[in-house]
Amino acid sequence: MTDKIIIAIDGFASTGKSTLAKRLAKHLNYIYVDSGSMYRAITYYALTNNYLPFNDTNLSDFSKKLPSIKLNFVFNSNLGYSEIFLNGNNVEKEIRSIEVSNHVSSVATVSFIRKHMVNLQKEISLNKGVVMDGRDIGSVVFPNAELKLFLNASAEVRAKRRHSEYIKQNVNVDYSEVLNNLKTRDLDDSNRHDSPLIVANDAIEIDNSFMTINEQLIFVKNILKDKFNL
Numbered sequence: 388m389t390d391k392i393i394i395a396i397d398g399f400a401s402t403g404k405s406t407l408a409k410r411l412a413k414h415l416n417y418i419y420v421d422s423g424s425m426y427r428a429i430t431y432y433a434l435t436n437n438y439l440p441f442n443d444t445n446l447s448d449f450s451k452k453l454p455s456i457k458l459n460f461v462f463n464s465n466l467g468y469s470e471i472f473l474n475g476n477n478v479e480k481e482i483r484s485i486e487v488s489n490h491v492s493s494v495a496t497v498s499f500i501r502k503h504m505v506n507l508q509k510e511i512s513l514n515k516g517v518v519m520d521g522r523d524i525g526s527v528v529f530p531n532a533e534l535k536l537f538l539n540a541s542a543e544v545r546a547k548r549r550h551s552e553y554i555k556q557n558v559n560v561d562y563s564e565v566l567n568n569l570k571t572r573d574l575d576d577s578n579r580h581d582s583p584l585i586v587a588n589d590a591i592e593i594d595n596s597f598m599t600i601n602e603q604l605i606f607v608k609n610i611l612k613d614k615f616n617l
């Protein structure tokens with residue numbers, strides 16, 4: 388039997404990391420972990436409990452609160468992947484709002500929050516057999532991951548994809564607002580002091596601007612077959 392591996396998928400905002408990760412997890416019968424949803428859920432908590440914008444006082448209060456905030460993933464058999472629960476409530480929909488998107492990257496710069504998230508991510512993955520996507524998965528969370536992928540696509544292609552997701556969900560957001568949010572987050576994520584978004588030196592880079600979801604999946608499945616016999 389082949390040993391289970393860890394697959395780390397990093398990349399810029401809305402590069403289709405979760406779409407690829409979900410399909411790979413299904414293909415391999417692995418767990419899928421959306422690390423971005425953890426940062427989003429914490430941001431949603433901070434927003435709805437009036438911690439934002441952070442200042443010295445409420446940041447100190449928040450650091451005391453953080454260990455008691457319950458985040459967990461629950462497998463949804465209808466969808467075929469896990470959804471995130473915050474203090475017992477499914478918040479998948481709430482955490483994708485443009486308001487959360489506009490605050491998440493600043494929340495994700497806070498070192499004690501990152502440390503807590505990374506610990507949770509390592510705990511979830513103790514038995515390997517995990518596909519995790521995010522910004523620092525191949526560089527910080529799992530520097531020894533057996534397979535690291537780094538996804539990219541042009542900002543306009545990414546904004547079009549994210550905007551059409553919003554339209555499908557009947558969410559009224561301008562394309563320009565989506566594009567601005569992606570560009571701002573890319574900049575913030577790449578320039579932050581703690582765990583910036585970087586291409587790990589052993590990562591395989593994929594620009595999927597002109598690839599379909601299926602073409603990209605086949606490309607990665609071939610890597611799995613060739614390198615790991617999976």
Ligand code: CDP
Nearest residue numbers: 400401422423426491492495521522523572
């Ligand atoms: O789906 P999308 O690419 O838009 O973003 P996401 O994966 O939901 O992540 C939302 C934000 O969380 C990112 O823009 C980062 O600021 C932060 N994040 C992070 O700092 N580290 C991670 N491992 C995952 C997300």
